[in-house]
Structures are given as C-alpha cells and as structure tokens.
Amino acid sequence: xxxxxxxxxxxxxxxxxxxxxxxxxxxxxxxxxxxxxxxxxxxxxxxxxxxxxxxxxxxxxxxxxxxxxxxxxxxxxxxxxxxxxxxxxxxxxxxxxxxxxxxxxxxxxxxxxxxxxxxxxxxxxxxxxxxxxxxxxxxxxxxxxxxxxxxxxxxxxxxxxxxxxxxxxxxxxxxxxxxxxxxxxxxxxxxxxxxxxxxxxxxxxxxxxxxxxxxxxxxxxxxxxxxxxxxxxxxxxxxxxxxxxxxxxxxxxxxxxxxxxxxxxxxxxxxxxxxxxxxxxxxxxxxxxxxxxxxxxxxxxxxxxxxxxxxxxxxxxxxxxxxxxxxxxxxxxxxxxxxxxxxxxxxxxxxxxxxxxxxxxxxxxxxxxxxxxxx
Numbered sequence: 001x002x003x004x005x006x007x008x009x010x011x012x013x014x015x016x017x018x019x020x021x022x023x024x025x026x027x028x029x030x031x032x033x034x035x036x037x038x039x040x041x042x043x044x045x046x047x048x049x050x051x052x053x054x055x056x057x058x059x060x061x062x063x064x065x066x067x068x069x070x071x072x073x074x075x076x077x078x079x080x081x082x083x084x085x086x087x088x089x090x091x092x093x094x095x096x097x098x099x100x101x102x103x104x105x106x107x108x109x110x111x112x113x114x115x116x117x118x119x120x121x122x123x124x125x126x127x128x129x130x131x132x133x134x135x136x137x138x139x140x141x142x143x144x145x146x147x148x149x150x151x152x153x154x155x156x157x158x159x160x161x162x163x164x165x166x167x168x169x170x171x172x173x174x175x176x177x178x179x180x181x182x183x184x185x186x187x188x189x190x191x192x193x194x195x196x197x198x199x200x201x202x203x204x205x206x207x208x209x210x211x212x213x214x215x216x217x218x219x220x221x222x223x224x225x226x227x228x229x230x231x232x233x234x235x236x237x238x239x240x241x242x243x244x245x246x247x248x249x250x251x252x253x254x255x256x257x258x259x260x261x262x263x264x265x266x267x268x269x270x271x272x273x274x275x276x277x278x279x280x281x282x283x284x285x286x287x288x289x290x291x292x293x294x295x296x297x298x299x300x301x302x303x304x305x306x307x308x309x310x311x312x313x314x315x316x317x318x319x320x321x322x323x324x325x326x327x328x329x330x331x332x333x334x335x336x337x338x339x340x341x342x343x344x345x346x347x348x349x350x351x352x353x354x355x356x357x358x359x360x361x362x363x364x365x366x367x368x369x370x371x372x373x374x375x
Contacts, residue, residue, distance in 0.1 A: 061086050066101040068131045070138040077138040080131070098137065098144055102128045102198055105148055111160045117168035117211050122204040123179075125155050125186065125197070133194035140194070151193055155200075158185040168207055172215070178202055290344040291326045297337045300329040 062085050063069045069081040072094045081095070088095050105125040112118055129137060129144070141147040159182050163171060171178065183200035190197045207215075295301050306323040330338055 061088055061095045063095075063097060066099070067097050068100045068129075068134045070096045070098065070134055072096060072138070077135045080134045082131075096138060096143075098129060098134055100129055100131050100134075102126055103144075103148075105152060105155070107152060107155055107159075109156045109159070111163045113166065113168045113171060114164060115167040118208055119163070119168065119171070120204070120206050121159060121163070121202065123155075123159065123182070123200060123202045125151070126199040126201075127151070127190070127195045127197050130194045130196055137194045147193060147195070151195070154189055154193075155186050158182065158189070161185070168211060169215070171205070175202070175205065178205075287326075290341065291328065293344060294328045294330075294341060297333070297340070299333055299337065299341075302327040302329070 061069070063081055063083045065083045067083060069086070070077050071079045071081060071088065073092055075094075077096075086095065103126070105127065106122075107125060108120070108122050110118055111121050129147075137144075137147060141150065162182050162185050163178070166174065179200055179202050182202070183197060186200060187197040206212075291301055304325045304327060305321045306325055307319045308322045309317055310320055312318050328341070330341065333341070
C-alpha cells in the first residue's frame with residue numbers, strides 16, 4: 001500500500017514539476033504575463049505532491065503478528081500499538097517495533113561452588129516481553145538489546161548465587177533440579193524487566209580437568225567397592241543356600257532314619273505283640289487247663305461271673321457278663337496235687353507277663369512234663 005501510494009505521488013510530483021518547467025519556458029519565450037498564474041498554480045501543486053510523497057508513503061507503518069509497537073512523540077514513549085497497519089506523522093512521531101515472541105538468551109559464564117571448585121556453565125534463558133508493559137520497556141530500557149544486556153547480568157548473578165550454595169559433588173548429583181531452582185531465582189526479578197520468564201535450561205556444566213579426574217577415580221573406587229560388596233553378598237547368599245541345602249538334606253536323612261527306625265520298631269513291636277498275644281492266648285488256655293486239672297484232682301472249684309455295666313440301644317443300663325473267674329480250694333489238697341497246681345500257676349503267670357522274648361528253659365526230669373519255666 002505504501003509503495004503504491006509513494007509511486008503514485010511521485011508520478012504526480014514529476015508531472016507537476018514538468019508542467020511547471022514547461023510553463024516557465026513558454027513564458028520566457030513569449031513574454032505572456034497570463035502564464036504567471038498557471039506557473040504559480042503548478043508550483044503549489046508540485047510542492048503539495050512533494051509533501052504527500054514524503055508524508056503518506058513513509059508515514060504508513062505495518063506491525064506484524066507477534067510484534068508490538070511503541071509510538072514515540074518527540075522521543076517520548078506515549079502508547080503501544082498492536083499488529084496491523086498504522087499511519088504516523090513522520091515529522092513528530094516515531095514507531096519502534098518490539099518482538100513479542102519467545103526469545104532466547106544464551107549465557108556462558110564461570111561459577112564457583114561451595115567448595116571453591118570452578119565450573120563453566122552454559123544455560124539458555126527463554127523469555128518474552130509483557131506486551132502490556134512495552135511502553136515501560138521503551139521508557140526504562142529503550143531497546144530490546146539493552147534489556148537483554150541487563151537481563152544477562154542479572155541471570156549470571158542469580159545463577160552464581162544459586163550454584164554457590166552446594167559443593168561440586170552435590171551439584172553433579174542434583175543437576176536435574178538446578179534448572180528449576182535457577183529459573184525461580186531469575187523469575188523473582190522478572191517484574192522489574194517487564195518480561196515473563198518461560199524457561200531456564202542448563203545446557204552444559206563442566207568442571208576442571210583435575211576435579212573431573214578426581215571424580216572419575218572416586219567413581220571407579222566406589223564401583224570396585226560396590227563390586228566387592230556385591231561379590232561378598234553373593235558369597236554369603238551362596239553359603240546360606242549351601243547351609244540350607246545341607247540342613248534340608250540332614251533333616252531329610254533324619255526323617256528317613258526316623259521313619260526306618262519307626263518302621264523297624266513297629267515291625268518289632270508287631271512281632272512282640274503277636275507273640276505276646278499268642279502267649280496270652282496260651283495262658284488263657286492253660287488257665288482253663290489249670291481249672292480242669294484242679295477238678296480232675298478232685299479239688300473244689302467255684303466259678304464267679306465278671307460283669308460290666310453298659311447302655312443298650314434304648315439308653316438303658318444293663319449288666320452283661322464279660323468273663324469268668326475261678327477260685328480253687330486247695331485247703332485239703334495233698335502235697336502232690338498242690339505241687340502240680342503251683343507249677344501250672346507259675347507257667348501261666350510267666351506267659352501273662354512275657355514281653356515276647358524267648359524264655360530260658362532248664363529241664364531236670366523231676367516234674368510233670370519234665371520242664372521248669374524260669375521267667
């Protein structure tokens with residue numbers, strides 16, 4: 001638009017100047033006085049076209065999206081203008097345009113840690129100006145470059161102050177939290193710069209070669225220590241596992257031995273119980289034979305029933321006979337009869353108390369059957 005108007009007014013100016021020159025030459029040749037008025041008119045038009053050519057094309061200003069303008073009248077910032085086409089008086093007014101998009105400030109500086117270790121820090125400060133305060137920026141700092149220079153100094157100061165709170169090893173360990181900490185420190189002064197801090201990133205942090213070598217050696221030593229501790233731990237685990245396996249094997253062997261012993265004991269007990277049962281049966285049979293022998297010898301025998309109280313199906317208590325006991329009257333027995341009965345009684349008592357072991361048998365041919373049972 002400005003170029004088109006400038007070209008148009010330039011053509012009109014040239015036309016007016018050409019026509020004025022033409023009238024002037026004609027007046028000189030003919031000496032005609034009436035051409036004087038035309039010459040004055042064309043001269044005025046030429047001056048007017050010259051003024052329009054200077055003011056209108058050069059007075060039209062365009063502000064693009066992402067930019068903001070500041071109107072300065074005789075050098076004093078008065079007001080701000082947004083994106084669009086604006087006309088200004090080029091004789092009294094100036095339009096300064098500021099970038100309102102996010103800008104990045106690259107900073108490279110040296111800092112000292114709490115333990116006096118030097119470190120080279122590279123960081124990027126991303127910010128954008130506060131469009132509503134652009135007049136204050138123009139008044140206080142003049143240009144964006146001046147603002148950036150001040151912001152750079154403050155950012156370096158804040159970064160140094162923040163990093164000097166910790167020693168070098170701690171900074172290495174908490175590096176991921178340094179950027180947010182420095183950003184908070186710089187954002188605390190963003191109001192005085194009329195800007196908004198978007199982000200602060202530490203792109204690089206390096207220490208002296210001597211310190212880095214010391215750190216490397218320490219890391220190697222810690223790694224070796226870790227490996228030694230790990231090997232020791234693995235050895236302890238292996239030893240515990242072997243001890244556990246040995247314990248389990250010992251317990252298993254013990255269980256097997258116990259089972260074998262219990263089985264052998266059960267078998268022996270079974271055999272002994274069987275033999276005792278046989279002996280008990282034999283004893284009962286001998287008791288009957290003993291009673292019958294007493295009867296055969298003519299000795300009085302009294303039979304006594306053994307009873308027990310039990311409940312029947314209806315819940316009534318009844319008395320039942322579970323066996324018999326016999327009483328033999330030997331008061332009038334002869335010595336021979338008594339001796340025979342006593343030998344039977346000894347044998348029966350032995351069988352009732354026998355534990356399954358074979359008895360010792362001694363025969364002398366002086367008794368009935370030719371045997372004496374010695375328990």
